[in-house]
Every structure is written in structure tokens, then in C-alpha cells.
Amino acid sequence: MSTLTTPHRPSGAAPHRPYRPSGLTWTVLRLHRTALYVWGAALLAAVAALIWLLAAGPDARAIVGGCDASEPFPIDCGTAHWTTTARIHASGLALVSACVTFQIYAVAVWAGAALTGRELESGTARLAWTQSVTPARWLATRLAVPAVLLTAGTTLAVLLLNWTRRAGRGDLSGGWFTMNVFISSGPVAVGYALAGLALGALAGLVLRRALPAAAAALAAAYVLHEVLDGFRMSLWPAETVTGRAALQLPHGTLVLEHGAVTGAGERLSNNMACVGTDSAAALERCVERTGLTDFWTTYQPESHFWPLQLVESGLLLAVTGLAAAAAFALLRRQHS
Template sequence: MSTLTGQRPSGPAPYRPSGPARYRPSGLTWTVLRLHRTALYVWGAALLVAAAALIWLVAAGPDARATVGGCDAADPFPMDCGTVHWTTTARIYSYGLALVSAGVTFQMFAVAVWAGAVLTGRELESGTARLAWTQSVTPARWLATRLAVPAALLTAGTALAVLLGNWTRRAGNGHLSGGWFNTNVFISSGPVAITYALAGLALGALAGLALRRALPAAAAALAAAYVLYEVLDRIRMSLWPSVTATGRAALQLPNGTLVLEQGVVSGDGRRLSNYMACSGIDNSAALGKCMRESEWTDFWTTYHPESHYWPLQLVESGLLLAVTGLAAAAAFALLRRRHA
């Protein structure tokens, strides 16, 4: 009758926050950020330190570049040119950039351990996840949020580190920052860095859901990430077709070339690898004489030019995204089977 007569129902009024608390973020996303704020602070601090270091190294780039000698265009082995005069500036630039590159490369292992031990394993072990599932949060939504929030932060932060790292490399010299095919340089300078971090996140989450205990999940996630890293490191240069040059071109490769194999061709047509007799002779007549006396008919070199950087990056990124998708799908399937 109170409603019909216009009177308010008796009892305490529902609580409505006022002031700054009224605009405080809420929801499952905010819960994930608050619950894992320590990891967020540590990761954010590491990102800020790396960014500050890279910006500082840019200022040292011109001085570091001056410590590298030029290349003689007539040199038949341009990979050997560019002598570095190791000044203090050159060492700081080279070691600093190498340290940041290693940090970006190996963050996958830290992400995998954290995702297995803290993001999923500890919450399942302590019962926090089951408590959340009783409060109008489905297991699928719980897992989706725990994967989506870190994935977004890792993508944005790693992309920033990659862009700053490439800016720093352009300010210096390739002989100081390492060749594009160097493992740490290759991973930390392109989209592969982001996909490695996402793969570590998915593998860690899967390990946590499978084992439901923090320490075993951390160990399993670390092992899975290490196996993935080693396998891709071993097959990386076979993910895109290499180029084989013969004749004089096999001896005059452009700068930035990764030589996979090289050798000579014998009189009976056999290719002998890692045998480069007569290869250090510049004069054509002397080179021809040496080849006749040695009974070699030709030179050959199998290599990856620097232009293969992006195809290799995209293929490896695709493989890592496939691993990430499979691990995430397996995690959702496991969660659905246990809590159907």
C-alpha cells in the first residue's frame, strides 16, 4: 500500500557511493588489475627503465657511430669490414642496447612463470577462483578476463619497447647493435617480440589450469616456454627459402647477409661445403689461375639477405600466434570440461 499512497517503503535506503568513490573503476577488469597490481607495478617499472635507457642511448648514437670504420666497396668480403674502435661510448651503447634487447627477448619466460604461478595456479589452489564463480562470474568469463587484460598490456608495452629499440639502433651502427639475424636482435626488433610474450601468457595459463598448483604450474610453464624458444631458434632460418649465389657473386655478398653455407664446385660437379680456396684473391686473372690449379670450377654460397628479415618475422609470428591460440583454446576446453 505504501506504493499506492506515494509513501517510500520502510527500511534502509540502498547504498550509493558519493564523491570520488562514485567514479572509482569497478568490474572484473578492475578486479584483475587490483589483484595483480604488484606484477603490474614491477612490469611497468621495468618498461620505464628500459625506455629511459633507450632514449639515453639515442644521444650516444652519433658518437658511437663514429667509432666504426667505413667499408671498402672493392672488398670481396664486405662482412669483414667496419672495424670497431672500442671506445667507452661504443661499449656503453653496444652493451646497453644488448641488455635491453635481451630483456625484451626473455620476458616470455617471466610472463609464463607469472601466468602459471599467480594468474591461474594460485587462484585455483587457494579457492579464489571458485569464490569468484559463485558471484555471477562464469568460469569462461573469469579466464577470458585474466587473459585479455594482461594480453592488452603486454602488447602495448612490448610494442613501445620494440619501437624505441629500433629507434636506438638507427641512431647507432649495425656493427654495434648486432646483425638482424642475431637471436636477441631479431626477436626484440619486430612483431615476434609481442607474439612471444602472448605465447608465454597462454602457455602459463594452460599450465596453471592443468596443474592447479602455483609452483608446479610455474615450472611447467617455464619448461614449455623454453622448449618453444629453442625449437623456433633452431628452425628460424629455414622458415623462408634461402638464396644461393654462384660465381663471383658468391664472394661479394652485400652487407647484412647471413651466410648459411658456402664452398666450391669440383671438376666433377660436386659441391664441397665450407671449402673456400682461392676466395681471398681480388684479381680476376689470379683468381682464374688459382681455380685452374685447384681444379675448382665455381664458388657457391647459400645465404639470407637482409630483405628476408620481414618474411621471417611474419612467418614466425604466425607460428607463435597459432601456438597461443591452441594453448588458449585448450585452457578454455579444460575449464569447460571440469566445470560443465
């Protein structure tokens, strides 16, 4: 008679199990893996598009189709070449820039609906709190994990965007002061993503339901985005010049206000008389004809790009910190 036996295991030894990731970080990644896949796919698509634009560069016309130089209108042919190249680069850069600029809305909606709102509505969060996970630690992990991923991914996209703009004709996508270019060219892009995350998480904790939290987070992100866009050029002191310098500003300058002074000393705002005169004689003739005595322009030069970026980034980080602090305070009050 034979019997089945099991291998001898030392007393007190734990059974061998294959390694599996565990912990709160892994739980967050597993619960929100769909959002992670979508974010990863979007980032890969943006990186691939920017690398293609960077590599294609001046040869884009050869990719989209050549133009026979023997055609009877070679000048028009060259124009078609340039137009095609410009359109490819402008459209590609504008598309990726817009995705980076407006990602705050997607992040805020997801954070409000799925990251906190749905888990509170379904009871998943309360279940976690009964398994030796404090509410504060639960929230900290849900904010930290996506914050790291958003910071890394957005930074990569911004660096590639700037590289692509410098390698080609960056002005095709707009001046440095246009909303999409400004936000997608510096740390402001990361600030918007983190602000959307914090605002969404706070909305989820306040409303504790997925759909209302998503709507509230979207509204908060919209208000923040529009307010900062409206006051952006007021975040750093502008420069004012008078005389002929007010009529011939450096390339890349954003004119905020331009005016003239009459012979009676009256200041006329938004008066574009004599703008663009190319010589002292032409300016003198224009002054005699219009009866003006002086000109002035208030503007933001391109050199103010980084001061404006840093100030706006600081405001966004302040909003992020306040929203996160409010979320923790609300959670502590609810479970004290």
C-alpha cells in the same frame, strides 16, 4: 528535549558512495598489482635507457669522460673515444634487446604460478565463480588484461629499440639475424610474450598448483623458444648463387652454406677457398691453384627480414591460439 535527525532521503534512493573502480578487469589489476608494478618499472627503465642512448649518441664519450687531445698519443686517444662510445651503445642495446627477447620466460612463469595456478590452488577462482562470474569469463578476463598490457609495452620497447639502432651504429648490437636483434626488432617479440602468457595459463589450469605450473610453463617456453630459434632461417626459402657472386655477398647477408665444385664435378660443402678475392685476376689464380671449377653459396639476405618475421609471428600466434583454446576447453570440461 532535542533529538538527532538525519537528512531526508527520497524513498528507494541508494545511499551515496564514493566512486570506486569495479569489475573483473579491476579485480585482475588489483590482485596482480605487484606484477603490474614490476612490469611497469621494467618498461620505464627500458624506455629511459633507450632514450638516453638515443640522446647521448655520438656525445657518449663526453659523458663518460673526455680524453685530452694534447696527450702524446692522439691516435690512441681517438681509439679510446671510439671504443668507449661503441661499448656504451653495444652494452645498452644488448641489455634491452635481451630483456625483450627473453621476457617470454618471465611471462610464462608468472602466468602459470600466479595468474591461474595460485588462484586455483587457493580457491580464489572458485569464489569468483560463485559470484555470478562464469569460469569462461573469468579466464577470458585473466588472459585479455595482461595481453593488452604486454602487447602495448612490448610494441613500445620494439619501436624505441629500432629507432635507437637506426640513430646510432645499429650493427654494434649484432647482425639482423642474431637472436636478440631479430626477436626484439619486430612483431615476433609480441608473439613470444603472448605465447608465454597462453602457455603459462594452460599450465596453471592443468596442474592447478602454483609451483608445478610455473615449472611446466618455463619448460614449455624454453622448448618453443629453442625450436623456433633452431629453425628460424628455414621458415623462408633461402637464395643460392654460383660463380663469383658466391664469393662476394652483400653486406648483412647470413651465409647458411658455402661450397665449391671440383674439376671432377664433386661438390664440397663448407669449403671456403677463394672467399674474399677482390679481383678477377686473384680469383683466376685461386681457381688454378685449388683446382676448383665453380662456387656456390646458400644465404638469407637482409631483405628476408620481414618475411621471416611475419612467418614466425604467425606461428607464435597459432601457438597462442591453440594454448588458449585448450585452456578454455579444459576449463569447460572441468565445470560441465
